[in-house]
Amino acid sequence: MNDFIQTYVERDLPALGLNASPTRVRTLLTMLVGAHGHLLNVSELARSLGLTAPTVQSYLDFLEHAFLIRRLSPYFVNINKRLVKSPKLYLRDSGMLHALADIEDNETLAGSLQVGASWEGYIVQQIIAQLPYQVQPYFYRTADGSELDLVLVRGTKPVVGIEIKYTNAPTLSRGNYIATRDLGNIPLVVVTPSAEDFRLDERVQVCSLRSVWQYLNPLKVLRSN
Template identity: 55%
Template sequence: MIDRSLVGEVLAGLSYLPSVAILGPRQVGKTTFVKTLVAQLNKPSVYLDLEYFADRVKLQNAPDLYFQEHQNEIVILDEIQRMPELFPLLRSMIDQHRQPGRFILLGSASPDLLRQSSETLAGRIVYLKMHPLHYREISTVQITYQQHWLRGGFPDALLAPNDKAAELWFRGFVQTYVERDLPALGLPATPDTTRNLLRMLTNVQGGLLTYSDLSDSLNISQPTVKTYIGFLESAFLIRRLEPYFANVSKRLVKSPKLFFTDTGLLHHLMGIQNFEGLQGNIGLGRSWEGYVIQQIIANLRSDVEPYFYRTKDKTELDLVLVQNTQVKMTLEIKYGNNPNTSRGNTVAIEDLEAKQNLIVTPQADDYWLRSNLRVCNIATVWRYLGNEGLLADS
């Protein structure tokens, strides 16, 4: 099993708060992680899978009695979004017998979609996000960045014995998400519409999200498209990266950029089945950009906000990291080990006045390209992020 970087935050939450919620996409490894972690703690636990009929029955008639009987154990509730009606009861149980680490909630939906929990468990819970396996987690095992980039970070796909097995896993994963999981979360789209939307979004990867184009292609209204995309984001399949507004005198782009949170899923939807196919694909550069952005965001401190920067006259940077309202670092992401920068990159760096500016490549040696711009690679970028205090464990 690959060690997950979230362990420190989970242990800290369990030592202080009555409940900890670990949220992330399906099949990302939440259940395996928690079962392994709890087995190492000196406290008994009980596990309930709320998608399993027998476990749901235990909570249908007298859930308050069940929780009282297990009040001295860690109660793990998996796929909590299946029974959101439990949240008011959890608040009551916590207030009656408040102690650290009573409940661990696992879910495949964002806190925004679990609105009842955020309203009823305020002050009693911390929400932590589990990303697909990221670069710093897999760098300790024999997995190359190329394999990680191609297959993404879902454990069953990344660790599959070959590319064909990974492709078969993704086929079943997408089918289950489209036909069962997203409708269960409340997505009103038909499975065919959802599939078409996902495929269209692969063409938007790394680009500005224009709802009108998607609306016209799918023959549905723009508000409906926004709703569907909101559900995909709440299920952790995609990310909308917002633009950074730093200079009111500039004509700034206001639309978000869209990225798939896992490049393995992106490549499956694009029909890419091996690294050679990825190398020859027109979307190579945007896939690399999304891969690097996901790896960095998955490792940021909770007080660091990621953005991109772009003006109407093509002044742009791929990633802007803001902490305490200050731009701490900018990053331009290039697929190539002899990167060049545009005039727009230079102007953007001057606009934002960050202390550290990087170009992230696959394998280039680290060197100064200019006095205010350093080239690095996917293996060394962490040193500079850590030096600026931007990493979760720095």
């Protein structure tokens, strides 16, 4: 994977038209490990790299078009709340994330500060890959702490919220419940590594990645096979 990253940075991205120093691009990718699963702060990245914010923004645009990163947009609803406006950033390939973070095996990953964000990014990518064009993914967060990791929207209507937990005994925050109410009392699916399926209440289903599809499919948010 490290050889792949080096080749991609030094040869493939320049061949695709990225006019940037390979060393600087590699540094940017490494910095994005810390941003993975968090709100994107372009100004902070620019200061760390000694570049202007528009320059870093152009690099991020290129990396997104090359399918290396994903910027997940916040969902806005017409309510009287202060909503977060910055996107969340994810490295789309978990193997690349782990290589850039020097995570070489499951034991190292399990003890890493990145494990929760890694799991979140992996689930986000797996679910988004199964969405039809008419269903769009967002996250939801307000300044007072109401949030959902993923909101699937058909047209202009939120259909389901998804929380991603790296534990088989998940608990939800008050902000999670408020977010579902903000979005029209949508159902909430909590995705864990391997928990047995159970309900926290009539609107909240806990499941694993293996079984999440059976709860999303009836909501008509997945591609038809």
